[in-house]
Amino acid sequence: MSFSEKVTFSILQNKMMILISLCWMLSVVTDMVTSTDGALQLGMAEDSIDDMYFGCTDQMKNALQQKFSTELQNQDWNCKPITRLEKLKRFFKKHQLTDKQIQAICLYTGNTLYQGFNKQVREEGRTYGNSFPYHNLHFQLTSALQTLKRSSVGCETTYRRMKGEFDGRLNHKIRLGSFSSSSRSKTQTDFGHKTCLEINTCHGAFIKEHSKVPDEEEVLIPPYEMFTIKGIKKQAEVKDKDLSDCEKLFELESAGVHSNLNCRLVL
Numbered sequence: 001m002s003f004s005e006k007v008t009f010s011i012l013q014n015k016m017m018i019l020i021s022l023c024w025m026l027s028v029v030t031d032m033v034t035s036t037d038g039a040l041q042l043g044m045a046e047d048s049i050d051d052m053y054f055g056c057t058d059q060m061k062n063a064l065q066q067k068f069s070t071e072l073q074n075q076d077w078n079c080k081p082i083t084r085l086e087k088l089k090r091f092f093k094k095h096q097l098t099d100k101q102i103q104a105i106c107l108y109t110g111n112t113l114y115q116g117f118n119k120q121v122r123e124e125g126r127t128y129g130n131s132f133p134y135h136n137l138h139f140q141l142t143s144a145l146q147t148l149k150r151s152s153v154g155c156e157t158t159y160r161r162m163k164g165e166f167d168g169r170l171n172h173k174i175r176l177g178s179f180s181s182s183s184r185s186k187t188q189t190d191f192g193h194k195t196c197l198e199i200n201t202c203h204g205a206f207i208k209e210h211s212k213v214p215d216e217e218e219v220l221i222p223p224y225e226m227f228t229i230k231g232i233k234k235q236a237e238v239k240d241k242d243l244s245d246c247e248k249l250f251e252l253e254s255a256g257v258h259s260n261l262n263c264r265l266v267l
Contacts, residue, residue, distance in 0.1 A: 042168035042229070042250070045177025047125045049132065049261060050224040053142060056263035060139055063266050068135040075113070075137065079106035080210065097144055097210070104140035105210040108179065109218070113137075118178040121223055129265050141179060145222050148205035155202035155254055158182035158219040159243070163192030166250070168229045173255055175226050184217040186242035196246035201225060202254040224259045227252035 053060050082099050097105075108114050117134050124132055132138075160182040168174060182199050184206070204221035208214045231251030238249050 039165040039167040042166055042172075042174045044173060044226075044258070045122060045175045045223070046260065047123050048175065048177040048223045049121045049125050049128050049138060050175070050177075050259045051128070051138065051142070051261045051264060052222070052224050052257060052259045053139060054259075054262055056266050057143065059266040060263070064136055064139060071133060071136045074133070075107060077103045077107070079103050079110065079212075097147055098140075100136075100140045101144035101147060102210050104137055104144055105207050105220075106212055107137060108141055108220075109207070109210075109212040111212075114179075122178040125261060128261055135265075141220075142222055144207075145203070145205040145220060148207065149203060152206065155200055156184070156204075156206075156219065158184055158199045158201055158204060158221075159186045159188070160197040160199060161188055161191040161193060161246070162195045162197075164194060166195045166248070168232065168250060170229055170232055172229050173226055173258075174229060174252070175223065175258060176221060178223050180221040180223075181216070182219045182221055184219060186240070188216060189245065193245045194247050196243055196249045198243070198249060198251045199227070200253045203257065224257045224262075226255045226258045228255045 077100070080102055082102065108117070117137065120127075120132060120134065121138065129135075160180065182197070182201065182204060199221070201219065201221050203225040204219040207218050207220050208216075211218055229250055230253045231249075233249040233251070235244070235247050235249075238244055238246055243249060
């Protein structure tokens with residue numbers, strides 16, 4: 001190859017690398033896209049730490065002990081006293097939570113941890129297994145929801161209110177991308193009315209018994225549950241009087257699960 005050909009090839013190679021970088025940046029921006037009016041777009045949240053641990057629960061317990069035990073020193077895993085009644089329930093009933101699962105729900109529903117935790121769960125899929133500081137909490141919270149769900153029947157309708165503005169497209173698949181609080185109550189108005197979600201969830205679990213805020217009637221939805229947007233209503237179109245203050249109402253129907261990181265740490 002002549003000198004001029006080498007120069008030409010080098011220029012083309014550099015241009016190709018720039019093009020690849022731009023395409024990658026565009027894909028990242030698209031997943032957290034903001035519409036022209038400033039609203040956040042509901043999407044598949046592909047950067048989510050969405051491990052379901054399906055098929056690797058025992059391996060993950062071992063990994064937590066061997067690799068991530070120091071995390072426990074930085075979090076209050078004595079958040080809730082375990083009563084004798086709780087231990088009796090566990091003895092006589094199936095699908096009772098372990099001590100760590102109860103503490104995980106208590107930790108999550110307290111005031112100090114959930115915002116930072118959820119931000120990382122929503123955005124930091126690339127750090128999973130490395131600098132992500134909540135492997136224990138993520139596993140125990142996920143397994144708690146799965147255990148509680150096994151003792152309940154079917155799907156249920158819950159509600160989530162938000163102060164931010166969101167957009168979405170009818171019949172598109174989305175995920176909420178973090179552990180997302182919803183309620184059996186329609187009137188938790190302190191959480192906002194700019195955007196409301198009416199959610200048919202088949203994987204969310206009712207956590208009132210172990211929550212720090214039982215009055216919220218919380219059903220916690222895992223990051224891997226997928227939904228179809230079945231309806232989008234403006235305020236004037238909302239007929240339910242308990243939701244009539246909602247400026248926009250999304251009707252979401254469970255569409256199964258989607259996990260990019262299932263068992264990633266152990267398989």
